[in-house]
Amino acid sequence: MLDILLAILVTLGAYRLAIYAGRRSRHIQPVVVATICTWVIWWLISGDWESYQMGGEWISYWVGPATVALAVPLAKQMRVFSDIWRGVLLGVAAGCLVAITTVLGIGWLFGMDEVLTKSMLTKSVTTPIAVELTKNIGGVPALAAFFVALTGIAGVAMARPLLSLFGVKDDWAIGIAVGTSAHAIGTASLNRVSQVQTAASSVAMIVAGIVTAICVIPFSF
Template identity: 80%
Template sequence: MLSPLLAIIVTLAAYKMAMYAAARFPIIQPVLVASVCAWFIWWVINGDWDAYRLGGDWISFWVGPATVALAVPLAKQIREFAHIWRGVLLGVGAGCAVAILTVFGLGLLFGTDDVLTKSMLTKSVTTPIAVELSKNIGGVPALAAFFTALTGIVGIAFARPLLALVGVKDDWAIGIAVGTSAHAIGTASLNRVSQVQTAASSVAMIMAGVVTAIYLIPFSL
């Protein structure tokens, strides 16, 4: 029991250090730095990855409630959302379709294994949904979680700079783009920037989970 508890402490400490570093150096991506730090510290002091997985399961349990908590900013912006929900739904639907088609395109280009492709199809939705969808369509949940985290890290690194480069400045547009492509990790990163962007990203993330599940129905039959 001590090793899983130690794994939780190491993970939280690594994330705290990463957040402190990111506060001083904004270019740093906390999730990426925390992952590397946690891996290195655990490799040095223990190295039992089965025990670390058990500790990670306790943390993963709270991912769902934490994701739901991201809807709080949306509640504050609900009146504005009521006027634009059709456009939001259209944008999220198009974004989810592009995410899935991109995976198929890359799979064909590089000749990836069918199981690997199915594990990547859910990469743009939040982790709890991605894992369950991956199980239903024949993917590997662990790989799905990895690709989901990787997508979120890449999203927070490039989404906002890329949107700024092409001239997208509207808070709702930025939030919808980030929430659709970078799920909870991207949404959490916006919480330090704008409550409106966080609200938009939250609703996009929720819609993306539903829309992606609908798109993937043929793969679960």
């Protein structure tokens, strides 16, 4: 029980440290910093990853409510969304199809195991949805959660430089791109930048979950 409590405290402490570092420099990605700090600290003081996983489950329980809370910025932007919803749906759907097709292409190119491929198909949707979808199509939920986290972290680190490179400056365009590719992790990272981007990302994350669920139906047979 003490190890579980310690795991929770280490995770929260690393998170606070990452937030502080992110406020000091906009080039620092809190998600990446928190992940690295948590791994290093836990490896130094314990190294018992089974105990850490048990503690992590307590934190994971709140992922669902936290994801729902991201809808608050969206409620403030509903008037704008009502004018552009067709373009948003089309963009998110295209992004989801690219994400799934890319996984299938990589799986075919490298001859990946079918179970591994199925576990990667849901990498661009938020964890609660990804885990349930992966169960239904015969993948490994634990692997799916790993790929979701990895995708989110990579998305947060790469999204802004890539969007700047291609001259994307519109808040809704940025939010849609991040929400479609980096789900809740990406959406949370935008919350300290722009409420409009957060709202757009929340929409994209929700729609991406629905579109992905529809697209992976054939893999459940």
